[in-house]
Amino acid sequence: MSDVVEKTLTALPSLLSLDSQTVATKLSSTSKLGALIRGITELRSKHEEEKLIQRELASLKDQVSSPHTSMRQMKEAMVRAIYCEMLGYEASFSYIHAIKLAQQGSILDKRVGYLAVCLFLKENHELLLLLVNTVLKDLQSTNLIEVCMALTVVSQMFPKDMIPAILPLVEEKLNHSKEIIRRKAVLALYKFYVMAPNQVQHIHNKFRKALCDKDPGVMFASLHIYLQMIKDNPEGYKDLTGSFVTILKQVVSGKLPMDFNYHTVPAPWLQIQLLRILSILGKNDKHSSEIMYEVLDESLKRAEINHNITYAILYECVKCIYTIYPNSDLHEKAAKCIGNFVISSKINLKYLGLKALTFVIQQDPKLALQHQMTIIECLDHPDILIKRETLELLFRITNAQNVTVIVEKMLEFLHQSKDDYTTIDLVGKVAEIAEKYAPENKWFIETMNTVFSLGGDMIQADIPNSFLKLLSEGFDNEEENKKLRLFAVDSYVSLLEGETRKLPQRFLQVIAWVLGEYSHLRTDLDPAKVMTLLSKLLDIRQISSETKTWVLMAMTKLCSGEASISKAQSVCEDYRSSSDTVLRQRAHELQLLSQDPALRGQLLPLHRGSETLEVDFSLSFLDAFVSEALAAGAAPYKPPHQRHEELAQEKALSLEPYELSLPINMSSYSVSGRQSPTLMSGSSGLSGDSTELSAKGSSATLKLEGVKRVWGKEGYLSKEDPVEEVAQVETLSPLSSPNQPPGAGRTLSNAAAPSETPEPQQEKLQLASSLFVGLSLQTSVCLMGQPEPTAQRFRRKAKTPNSSSSALPERVSVAPVPTSSVDNMLSHDPLEATSMLPEVTHETILPPNTEVNALLIDTANSSPSPSNGVEIPFETSENEIAKTPKHECPVRSLPPDLLGLPHTKITSLCSSQTLDVSACHVEKDDSVSLLIFTSNLSDSDMENIHFSFSTEQLQVSLSSERPLHEILKHSNAVCEYSLTVHAPAIHFQMVGTLSYESSSQSREMEFSYKLPLSSFIRPLVISTEQYGTHWLDFSNDTKQNLALVSEGQDPLTDTLNILKRKLGLHVVEVIGLEGIAACRLAQDQPCLLHCRVNAGTLAVWLRSPVPKLPDCLLYHCQRVLEET
């Protein structure tokens, strides 16, 4: 660092601050701006600043609203306003004047006006609309500077809806003779692409032209668009790999003009951008990767100049090499490069090296071994960032053997850290690995105690939830469960006996719940004692009322025996008249239940192993209540978006089509609801809100009083598959060099002669051996003896076979929260309230499936399995599959009952010498079935076969008809998964893992599968009246102009027929120049389409209750129409 500072200091001596008084005097001491700046430089306190700026704002306000202010003065005023906003004082009165300045000012004034607009306004600010005309005018100006300005502002912000107004003008500029105009036009199109990808879809070929532009600047600009587009859809641009490689090759070999150099390095940022693009293109794609190997090698070689910027390029290069399909030669060179970084004396480089190491460590764990001593040193580095990055690295290499050391290091760091953000992040990581790899109960409970105490109340909610869930669900071994719970109880009792004031609320809640639930396991523990400990908590002043409800709930569970009951009674006295309604209710419950042991036993049974509660989202048990209320004259419920829409309609001019075809605006709620409650709940399934609800799933859990755990349908099951990560750490990539890396030899000699090393060194070696244990297959590094294969301790019971497939972004909070939904039912009598409970449908999901246990097999210590994640891109059914499977696939056929249905070609997903996995999907009436064909080509049987999928948008469930456990040698098997859409997307990418045991070794294979939204689209047969009714109910919509198919007599009908044929829409009716069509996703998730012929194009309007569905469907409509 220091050398860099020195260099810059010598290079730029004049930056030495306020010495150049000449400038200040030159720039008018009389001007208002000059006065403001002087004022600012002389500020001594926050108070002074406020006074100065308020004065300034007042004077500005006068000035801008005065009609006599010239544009030049206005420009100065804008700069002053920018100053005020920069210091945090809003100058919103000047926004409109900034727009005016951009409109009317001459060159520099105009530019400042545009600048002020960009600085002041947010992207969706309504004032931006006023800018459209100005931009339009400037784009057409003959003055290049004005065109340039307009393009600059457009590429930073522009109202999304107005893009079509200027798009043709911007497109035109792509052919301009000046490079700067072309370049800026490309950047503007990038912005449009980001804002509204659909709008610029038709000019993709022009992007290609920009990429091939003779000017490198224009090409550089186009890379921004490509990076974004390739991120969104890597498959679509594989054909450009060669072009990007050629460009990079030319840049690297110095073919660009000299002025693109930065400190003699040719266009470094351009190189970095290209490397990023290449890494996405080459990911999981052997063919594309092979094209890149040469240029990557070249880049590594070229970057010999000793300058920061070359290191930056190298870093990107290394990242790329480890992202794309592996090449052992390149890996070796990249590893060497990382090595140089890590051991560098330059701290910035060391950091970058660690970051790179963290990135590659999962693929190449041996690299960690090579650098173990450096890593150990970095753990004690004075720079907190280096430490932090090192912990991140360690987090990634955690396994069952080194977990205790790594957790210890992390906790050590946590104790010192004062930064909330870091604390939250690290606490989460500790909790994660502690749960995953805990070696023993005591350690686990103690670690979690530290996590809860350190994390305080900022801790992510899922940590306590996950912990409680683990305790309550337990693992396969009932004896172990009991032990763990006992440990927890013991630990918490002793904690409560000590100082409790400092404990965070979340922790207290956990303690209360555990004691309430499990203290009966400790038979020698008097419940009255626990009651006393808990009641003492209630007296702490800082305790939140939420925690109090947890405590009261725990007491309700505990109160048996006379001493307890009297304790309970006295607590009840205190809280019966609490102002907090929930608390009050708890107190009432406690009182009643403590006197009625029979009812208590029924409501809060002691052993509720792993029963799962199904929540009735339609709230059908409330139908009686609703119909009663409706009969009594209550207004029928309308979902918020509908209410909002109706409100909006009242205010604005109605632009909705079909309003005339609505004879009665009948609300299905009011009619059916009044007549029959059962009908009501049936219809609620169709109405927009409940489908939306199930789509949200995770966030919409309902709390039911007195219930132990309440989960959403997919709720908690989102727990990520712990095995997957382990496997990633442990398995070496198949192509990586089989030879022992040079570094490992060094450590071996270190380990062999420990007596010669000095004392501190010895300690470090000791630490190294405990940290890096289990990373290598050779046990040479392990000073502490043979790494013992320990199985993962906490094996979660899997609930349903698809548990790992529904990777929801958010976990549902756990239910022990004693919150009451009963409040909402206007019921104040606790007894009556609790008696509502049995109405909830209790449904036990499938018993723990033996097959699922395959998922839990610890692969940590098994020998490296041949895992290759070859991805075979799978295109939509319209596009033929481009690639042929690598191996000759055994002949496969669909199961007889699926034969008649439309299905895609069977494609190979991944294969090795012993195994071949292929798949296709079949479009059933109500769902899409994914068929996975597995061929065992080896000489041994495959057992414990399990597929797991990770996809956020799809829900994957095993069709029960064809479960698959084992495949005998040299035979095939099919298993069928049913796919339903969880959240719509244009394409659904599924990443799957096949785990199985063969010759008593567990192995894994990864594969991916892609299918388009159109596979899920089914016609929805409805009448025009029904269409009209639903149209208004649906709140998500999108509109766009599409190309009409203009071959036949009636373009509209032709176009609709194409959509019908290719996408399976149901054409409801065609009236004159308008047509309506309807479709649905496999379940009842409808989408309505309205189109109108308008000036040779088709104005399409899609509406649906499902968010994103209209957008995604529109994409497919557009593609279908473009293809014809």
Place this chain on the structure above:
Amino acid sequence: MGSEAGEGGELERSMTGAALADANAIPRCPGPTSVSGALVSEMIRFLLMVNRQGQTRLSRYYSDVELRLRQSLEAEVVYRCLSRTKDQCSFVEYQDYKLVYRQYAGLFIVVGVTDDENELSIFEMIHNFVEVLDKYFSRVSELDIMFNLDRVHIILDEMIQNGNIVETNRSRILAPLSAIDKICDG
């Protein structure tokens, strides 16, 4: 009755102690904003020029940060950077992103980037920016920046747009501004 179910999520969040957490909430930059499904890849979140006294001399945000939160963010950023010593690296962790800073005499230039950005390339980009300023102002000083805030912004607009580095060629960066200057002078 759907309302209870629909708002259950809200209810639940407020009941599980979120209120407590909120009290300690720290101002945060929003994550990459999602516009019509596409994830915007703004790698650079903001660029600040701050002097040793912690006074902001220039600020440019590429993601939505509310005006009232900016000051506390800037104060925190300056504090982080000022408390570093020379033997520590030029990157600091701040919330969920990294700060890359470079000191030129009394002036700090701090860039907030997402975690997946290449810090060293940003570190050099800062220098490139300073070199461009130096060329334009022929030996730039803090006062140059203060008195020509608009011009510095215009230069910056040529280099960074939407959080991406869009131009690094020095003469090209200055071309539009020089053209404007020529017209104004002549």
